[in-house]
Amino acid sequence: MRIKSVKILGENFRSLEANHLFDFNITERKNKISTKVFAGLNGSGKSNLLELFAEIFYYLELYHLPETTDKDKDGQNVGFVIEYFLPISSKDFEDLKIKPSKDGQVLVRILKELNELPEFTATTKGEKDFKRFDELKFSAKLLPKKVIAYSSGHNELLSNSFDKIKYHYFSCTENLKKQNSSNVDISRLLYLGYSSNFSIFVSNMLLAKGENLTYFKKILGIKDLKSFRITINYYDYQNRQISLNERLVKNIESLKKCATTFIEPRVKDKQQLILDFKVNQATKEAFKHFFGDTSELFKVLYELDYLNLYTVKSTTRKTMLNQHKSFNHSDEMPKADPSDLVFRVEQIFIEKIIDKKRNVTKGIYYKALSDGEHQFNEVVGSVLMINEPGSLFLLD
Numbered sequence: 356m357r358i359k360s361v362k363i364l365g366e367n368f369r370s371l372e373a374n375h376l377f378d379f380n381i382t383e384r385k386n387k388i389s390t391k392v393f394a395g396l397n398g399s400g401k402s403n404l405l406e407l408f409a410e411i412f413y414y415l416e417l418y419h420l421p422e423t424t425d426k427d428k429d430g431q432n433v434g435f436v437i438e439y440f441l442p443i444s445s446k447d448f449e450d451l452k453i454k455p456s457k458d459g460q461v462l463v464r465i466l467k468e469l470n471e472l473p474e475f476t477a478t479t480k481g482e483k484d485f486k487r488f489d490e491l492k493f494s495a496k497l498l499p500k501k502v503i504a505y506s507s508g509h510n511e512l513l514s515n516s517f518d519k520i521k522y523h524y525f526s527c528t529e530n531l532k533k534q535n536s537s538n539v540d541i542s543r544l545l546y547l548g549y550s551s552n553f554s555i556f557v558s559n560m561l562l563a564k565g566e567n568l569t570y571f572k573k574i575l576g577i578k579d580l581k582s583f584r585i586t587i588n589y590y591d592y593q594n595r596q597i598s599l600n601e602r603l604v605k606n607i608e609s610l611k612k613c614a615t616t617f618i619e620p621r622v623k624d625k626q627q628l629i630l631d632f633k634v635n636q637a638t639k640e641a642f643k644h645f646f647g648d649t650s651e652l653f654k655v656l657y658e659l660d661y662l663n664l665y666t667v668k669s670t671t672r673k674t675m676l677n678q679h680k681s682f683n684h685s686d687e688m689p690k691a692d693p694s695d696l697v698f699r700v701e702q703i704f705i706e707k708i709i710d711k712k713r714n715v716t717k718g719i720y721y722k723a724l725s726d727g728e729h730q731f732n733e734v735v736g737s738v739l740m741i742n743e744p745g746s747l748f749l750l751d
Contacts, residue, residue, distance in 0.1 A: 356439055356440065356441050356499055356744075356745050356746060357379075357381050357383060357439060357440040358379055358408075358438075358439045358747075359381050359438040359439055359440065359462070360378045360379060360436075360437070360438050361376075361377050361407065361408070361411070361435065361436070361437045361438075362375065362376045362377065362435065362436045363375070363407070363434065363435055364434030364435055364436065364467070364468060365432070365433075365434035365469045366432075368403065369400075369403045369406070370398070370400045371400055371404065373434075379391055383440075388738070393405075401751075402506075402512070405504070405513055405749045406512050406515075406516075407435075408502075408749055409502070409504055409513055409515070409516040409517065409749060411437055412498070412516070412544065412747070413516035413517070413519060413520055413544065414430050414433050414467070415465065415473065415498055416498070416502075416543055416544055417520065417523060418430075418472075418473060419495045419498070420523055420524075422526065422527055423523075428472060429470060429472065431470050433467055434467055434469040435465075435466075436464070436465070436467075437464070437465050438462065438463065438464045438465075439463055439499075440460045440461070440462055440463075441460060441461055441463050441499065441745050442459050442460045442745050443459065443460070443461055443496065444459075445459075447496045450496065451486075451488065451496060451497075452486075453477065453478075453479055454479060454480070456479035460479070461477045461478065461479055462477065462478050462479070463475075463476070463477045463497045464476045464477070464485060465497070473494075474487065475487065475488045475494040475497055476488070477497055498543070499746060499747045500543070500743045500746050501544075501545065501741055501743055501747070502545070502747045502749065503546075503547065503737055503741060503746065503747070503749070504516075504546050504547065504748075504749040504751075505546070505734060505737070505748075505750050505751065506751040507733075507751065513749065514546050514548065516544070517544055517545070517546030518675070519675065519676070520544045521664065522664065522672055522676050524541035524661060525661055525664045525672070526672070526676065527541070528600060541658060541661065542654045542657060542658065545741075547733045547734075547737055550660050550699070550700075551657060551660065551733075552729055552732060552733055553583075553699075553701070553703060553721070554653055554656035554660070555653060555732055555733060555736040555737055555740060556580075556703065556721060556732050556736065557583055557652075557656070557700060557703065558650075558652045558656065558740055559571050559649055559732075559736050559739060559740055560577075560579070560580035560705075561580065561634070561638070561639055561642045561649075561652065562642055562649040562652055563649050563739060564648075567739045571735070571739060574731060574735070575724070575728055575731065576707060576708045576711075577705050577706065577707055578705075578706040578707070578708055578716050579706045580634045580703070580704075580706075581633075581634055581704045581706055582631070582632060582633050582634055582703075582704045583632050583634070583702060583703040583704065584629065584630065584631050584700070584701050585610060585614075585629075585632075585698075585700055585701075586627070586628070586630075586698070586699050587607065587627065587628040587630075587659070587662075587697065587698050588625065588627055588695070588696065588697050589625070589628070589697070590625050590626065590665075590697075591665040591666070592665065592668060596626065597662070597665055597697065599662075602658075603659065603662075606655045606658075606659070607628070607659075609645040609646065609655075610645075611628075611630060612641065612645060613638065613642050613645060614630040614631060614632055615631055615632055615633040615638070616630075616631050617629060617630040649739075649740040650740055653740055653741075656700065659698045662697040662698045663697050663698055663699075665697050666691040666695055666696060667691075702720070703720060703721035703722070704718060704719075704721070705720070705721050706718055707719050707724075734750055
């Protein structure tokens with residue numbers, strides 16, 4: 356995916372001026388990531404631009420979710436024009452009734468006037484020949500396949516849009532669960548934070564292939580993943596039993612089949628599941644059989660992490676759904692004790708290379724790696740793992 360331009364309509368977005376066209380270099384090198392690097396003094400607006408993209412795609416994702424209210428779809432305080440080149444499949448070209456381009460990409464333009472619904476258009480012929488798509492099933496095909504964000508510093512505002520969408524995703528799956536359905540895709544917008552760090556590492560170490568895995572292990576100085584644990588507590592903040600949709604139940608059963616051992620203890624009528632994985636070739640083959648590749652495994656672990664919203668009071672969840680974009684979610688979101696989390700990946704034990712020349716290794720816990728190594732895992736690990744064409748990374 357290559358962003359061509361963006362313009363804010365209405366009021367300024369923090370330090371970014373409204374009605375100013377931010378136009379980007381759109382040159383492309385085959386088999387290379389299309390990168391845009393923002394460099395400047397503190398306060399020049401680098402983070403604000405990333406936050407703007409996050410807000411735009413948050414709104415567009417919310418617009419396409421079932422259960423979204425008319426007020427949310429109108430987006431009264433949201434106004435923008437964005438253009439980007441998006442690679443799409445031959446089936447998408449067929450569904451959209453657009454003649455395929457040589458490079459398999461469409462130029463997408465989305466106009467969202469204040470107090471109006473967004474207008475989705477796309478073309479492969481030229482900038483004067485856009486075709487409009489009003490039906491949600493077609494306009495959804497013009498969205499990025501993934502929007503992944505990460506911040507290594509204290510820019511908590513970048514995570515706001517992703518925190519909000521988590522609550523909307525959770526609300527959707529809760530409503531669909533009552534209808535015995537599990538067809539909502541809740542993995543388009545992903546924020547890489549503390550909890551996802553472990554899932555990224557485990558997914559890459561289990562299922563990354565060839566050069567990707569060699570590079571990943573070389574930079575981190577790791578010989579192999581030795582073992583890890585997944586714990587699931589089937590109860591919410593009121594100690595009530597959690598019921599899961601069909602997709603989650605199926606994925607948990609698959610994790611059981613990959614585990615070396617598992618137990619399901621009951622403590623004071625609270626159901627638990629503890630899965631221990633001693634990692635060897637058979638373990639990796641089992642994960643490959645049930646989950647396919649790194650991206651699919653991470654998607655499953657990320658979705659299970661949404662269950663941790665059951666540790667948040669229902670009144671707080673409703674409040675979070677309606678907060679203004681300037682509200683800093685990270686300051687207000689409750690922090691659960693790790694032992695109370697519904698889902699967690701923990702006790703990751705690795706074989707760390709201490710002396711490369713003499714091939715000396717030492718067993719340590721993954722948490723013992725440096726902060727820089729953890730950041731490397733978040734950034735490079737996610738890029739190696741999420742290889743779906745049409746993905747956008749917002750890395751601050």
